[in-house]
Amino acid sequence: MPLLVMKFGGTSVADLDRIRNAAAKVQREVERGYDVIVIVSAMSGKTNELVGWVEKTSPLFDAREYDAVVSSGENVTAGLMALTLQEMGVPARSWQGWQVPINTTAAHSAARFVEIPRANLDQKFGEGFKVAVVAGFQGIGPDGRITTLGRGGSDTTAVAFAAAFDAERCDIYTDVDGIYTTDPRITSKARKLGKIAFEEMLELASLGAKVLQTRSVELAMRYKVRLRVLSSFDETDESSGTLVCDEDEIMESKVVNGVAYSREEAKITLVTVEDRPGISASIFEPLADAGVNVDMIVQNISEKNFEDHQGSVTDMTFSVPINQVERAKRAMEDARAAGRIDYDELIVDTEVAKVSVVGIGMRSHAGVAARMFKALADENINIKVISTSEIKISVLIDRKYMELAVQALHDAFGLEAA
Amino acid sequence: MPLLVMKFGGTSVADLDRIRNAAAKVQREVERGYDVIVIVSAMSGKTNELVGWVEKTSPLFDAREYDAVVSSGENVTAGLMALTLQEMGVPARSWQGWQVPINTTAAHSAARFVEIPRANLDQKFGEGFKVAVVAGFQGIGPDGRITTLGRGGSDTTAVAFAAAFDAERCDIYTDVDGIYTTDPRITSKARKLGKIAFEEMLELASLGAKVLQTRSVELAMRYKVRLRVLSSFDETDESSGTLVCDEDEIMESKVVNGVAYSREEAKITLVTVEDRPGISASIFEPLADAGVNVDMIVQNISEKNFEDHQGSVTDMTFSVPINQVERAKRAMEDARAAGRIDYDELIVDTEVAKVSVVGIGMRSHAGVAARMFKALADENINIKVISTSEIKISVLIDRKYMELAVQALHDAFGLEAA
Numbered sequence: 001m002p003l004l005v006m007k008f009g010g011t012s013v014a015d016l017d018r019i020r021n022a023a024a025k026v027q028r029e030v031e032r033g034y035d036v037i038v039i040v041s042a043m044s045g046k047t048n049e050l051v052g053w054v055e056k057t058s059p060l061f062d063a064r065e066y067d068a069v070v071s072s073g074e075n076v077t078a079g080l081m082a083l084t085l086q087e088m089g090v091p092a093r094s095w096q097g098w099q100v101p102i103n104t105t106a107a108h109s110a111a112r113f114v115e116i117p118r119a120n121l122d123q124k125f126g127e128g129f130k131v132a133v134v135a136g137f138q139g140i141g142p143d144g145r146i147t148t149l150g151r152g153g154s155d156t157t158a159v160a161f162a163a164a165f166d167a168e169r170c171d172i173y174t175d176v177d178g179i180y181t182t183d184p185r186i187t188s189k190a191r192k193l194g195k196i197a198f199e200e201m202l203e204l205a206s207l208g209a210k211v212l213q214t215r216s217v218e219l220a221m222r223y224k225v226r227l228r229v230l231s232s233f234d235e236t237d238e239s240s241g242t243l244v245c246d247e248d249e250i251m252e253s254k255v256v257n258g259v260a261y262s263r264e265e266a267k268i269t270l271v272t273v274e275d276r277p278g279i280s281a282s283i284f285e286p287l288a289d290a291g292v293n294v295d296m297i298v299q300n301i302s303e304k305n306f307e308d309h310q311g312s313v314t315d316m317t318f319s320v321p322i323n324q325v326e327r328a329k330r331a332m333e334d335a336r337a338a339g340r341i342d343y344d345e346l347i348v349d350t351e352v353a354k355v356s357v358v359g360i361g362m363r364s365h366a367g368v369a370a371r372m373f374k375a376l377a378d379e380n381i382n383i384k385v386i387s388t389s390e391i392k393i394s395v396l397i398d399r400k401y402m403e404l405a406v407q408a409l410h411d412a413f414g415l416e417a418a
Numbered sequence: 419m420p421l422l423v424m425k426f427g428g429t430s431v432a433d434l435d436r437i438r439n440a441a442a443k444v445q446r447e448v449e450r451g452y453d454v455i456v457i458v459s460a461m462s463g464k465t466n467e468l469v470g471w472v473e474k475t476s477p478l479f480d481a482r483e484y485d486a487v488v489s490s491g492e493n494v495t496a497g498l499m500a501l502t503l504q505e506m507g508v509p510a511r512s513w514q515g516w517q518v519p520i521n522t523t524a525a526h527s528a529a530r531f532v533e534i535p536r537a538n539l540d541q542k543f544g545e546g547f548k549v550a551v552v553a554g555f556q557g558i559g560p561d562g563r564i565t566t567l568g569r570g571g572s573d574t575t576a577v578a579f580a581a582a583f584d585a586e587r588c589d590i591y592t593d594v595d596g597i598y599t600t601d602p603r604i605t606s607k608a609r610k611l612g613k614i615a616f617e618e619m620l621e622l623a624s625l626g627a628k629v630l631q632t633r634s635v636e637l638a639m640r641y642k643v644r645l646r647v648l649s650s651f652d653e654t655d656e657s658s659g660t661l662v663c664d665e666d667e668i669m670e671s672k673v674v675n676g677v678a679y680s681r682e683e684a685k686i687t688l689v690t691v692e693d694r695p696g697i698s699a700s701i702f703e704p705l706a707d708a709g710v711n712v713d714m715i716v717q718n719i720s721e722k723n724f725e726d727h728q729g730s731v732t733d734m735t736f737s738v739p740i741n742q743v744e745r746a747k748r749a750m751e752d753a754r755a756a757g758r759i760d761y762d763e764l765i766v767d768t769e770v771a772k773v774s775v776v777g778i779g780m781r782s783h784a785g786v787a788a789r790m791f792k793a794l795a796d797e798n799i800n801i802k803v804i805s806t807s808e809i810k811i812s813v814l815i816d817r818k819y820m821e822l823a824v825q826a827l828h829d830a831f832g833l834e835a836a
Binding site: 016019050053054056057058061062064065066068069072075076078079080082083084086087093094096098099120144145146 | 434437468471472474475476479480482483484486487490493494496497498500501502504505511512514516517538562563564
């Protein structure tokens with residue numbers, strides 16, 4: 001029997017009506033001949049209520065107890081979804097993490113999958129059950145305690161089940177109807193993609209397109225799980241949403257498939273740093289130790305202070321998440337006080353944004369960067385920092401130009417047309 | 419290490435403040451040198467919310483899924499209580515039914531205990547944990563599915579753990595401060611009992627004193643678990659509340675220890691029934707088949723219709739719960755239509771109440787019934803039906819005299835004085 005995994009997030013199961021709506025989508029797939037594993041989140045708001053209680057009770061909480069409390073939200077939804085399906089005449093059974101069992105590491109609140117044995121669910125499917133409703137976001141650790149998976153855990157649960165059960169597809173029902181070439185709020189020309197490659201989705205996910213958690217896409221890529229993102233609230237059919245799949249499945253890919261952006265960036269420049277071997281390590285080790293996630297890095301020869309210094313000097317520029325600026329500043333000042341590095345000045349610019357173009361077609365096409373820079377130059381947008389990967393080019397620009405840059409790049413790479 | 423079981427009901431853990439208050443009572447026992455097993459109910463209101471969702475989703479719900487959903491309320495409290503104790507510096511761990519495991523029968527929503535193995539909790543106590551917080555009301559069935567125990571399940575869980583772990587005592591924290599000689603709302607002379615025997619408590623529990631569920635008292639009596647009922651909201655010490663214990667522990671018992679009452683009674687009389695062998699069975703079998711709980715039964719020779727009948731005749735009077743009157747009437751009418759019984763008339767009296775005196779001292783003291791009847795006669799209260807057991811005498815009277823009867827009996831047996 002072919003098998004599908006269907007995942008419904010918190011807003012898709014927020015109340016009994018929405019659970020019924022989601023169950024109807026499951027029923028339709030059963031009628032098409034699928035066995036279905038449904039992964040559910042907690043009803044929206046419930047997890048926050050539980051987390052609030054835990055944090056109020058114990059600010060430095062024991063993660064084992066946090067997991068035991070917080071996982072209960074998903075258990076409730078799983079039972080209610082199974083009952084709703086039964087009420088529709090679909091043989092269904094709920095499964096909590098320990099019942100499957102979903103074996104994870106012992107890292108409470110941030111556990112990772114170890115193994116999902118198929119025997120228990122397979123037995124129930126063999127007995128004529130058509131649907132297994134599994135509580136997402138949770139598992140059981142080696143010590144027999146309940147674990148949770150951390151942010152995005154339910155998406156990751158869905159992908160893990162799809163991999164373990166050789167699912168034909170893993171459908172992620174959410175509150176958007178697919179992946180777009182860029183944010184439709186920024187340009188009405190944004191177009192929904194029919195397909196997108198795992199690698200592209202990963203770049204988009206980590207760049208701030210918040211539809212799928214990076215971790216679930218990584219797992220899908222590793223196990224070649226075909227992921228489909230589609231809306232819980234629309235009528236959906238076989239072709240709805242966006243399929244995230246192996247690039248082999250995408251016949252003819254454009255050079256660029258999406259334009260992503262992030263406002264949550266800050267640029268830090270260390271002015272007049274000694275240009276010697278090992279200087280990069282001296283700067284970035286203290287930042288790493290302080291838990292600062294450095295993203296883009298540029299080093300450029302500075303002329304202006306040359307005469308004051310023995311040997312050559314450089315300016316070092318890097319970007320960090322805007323909420324880590326203070327931590328980064330302190331790490332640099334401490335490193336200077338400890339004599340590990342020296343610089344004349346530390347300049348913070350929080351009025352920046354990152355704009356990126358992403359596409360697996362870049363690998364085989366030259367000139368993408370030149371086309372990107374020209375499009376920005378035509379709008380008189382100054383580029384402050386550049387970084388590239390095999391399938392992505394990112395630039396840091398003044399934040400006030402962000403929307404303009406996204407629109408210009410969307411046009412320049414012809415993303416409006418399918 | 420001596421061990422205590424402490425059970426907190428829904429109102430005792432209704433919010434984080436009350437959980438903290440309950441945890442302080444646990445901490446105090448730990449400081450006295452006890453290992454403690456804490457049994458918790460769901461925060462008050464939570465179980466009703468969950469039951470409401472299930473019933474709305476599926477009026478004829480699958481009891482397995484009902485149990486999976488409804489048990490989650492206790493899991494939340496268990497985790498929060500463990501966190502609260504940890505925050506106070508008490509090493510504590512939460513336990514869900516399947517983790518202990520609490521093995522039950524497969525009778526979902528009305529499961530019974532099969533076995534509670536000690537190994538897992540004993541191991542944790544051995545590792546230095548002082549408190550195991552166990553989710554009440556739940557267990558795990560032979561098929562690995564979650565079960566619940568039905569009404570009063572958390573009290574019963576507490577007693578079962580006290581039996582399995584040879585607890586020195588099982589303290590039931592509730593919203594009253596003990597067991598009284600009668601309802602203090604009926605007479606201000608009602609006195610809190612220091613001790614009461616299991617058998618007496620059983621009679622009082624089933625007679626409508628709603629502090630402890632009958633089932634938990636039965637279990638306590640079978641395993642000789644010393645039960646203490648005391649208030650969650652008062653300051654409590656070693657001598658607080660009422661100890662429910664074996665009668666051997668009660669040095670000098672009064673003849674009567676309590677006066678119970680129930681308004682939920684109705685009296686049914688079948689007038690002019692043939693008085694032949696087997697007539698009782700012909701009447702009470704159809705009632706039992708219809709699920710009617712017959713309580714008191716009286717058969718008395720009726721003179722008035724004697725001449726109309728061949729052979730002797732009788733009137734048969736019995737009492738049933740007031741909400742089963744219609745069902746009882748239909749069962750009798752059907753039995754008459756089927757020719758199984760015959761009677762001239764069926765008279766229902768719903769304006770009655772049952773008043774009982776209870777005491778293990780009755781076994782060795784004659785004259786209790788006479789003293790009871792005289793006390794009622796002195797108040798001109800007419801007795802309609804009498805039934806007795808070894809340690810209890812119950813009478814059915816007009817409901818309007820109920821409070822007066824309770825007060826008169828409380829005085830007559832000197833219950834005000836300790």
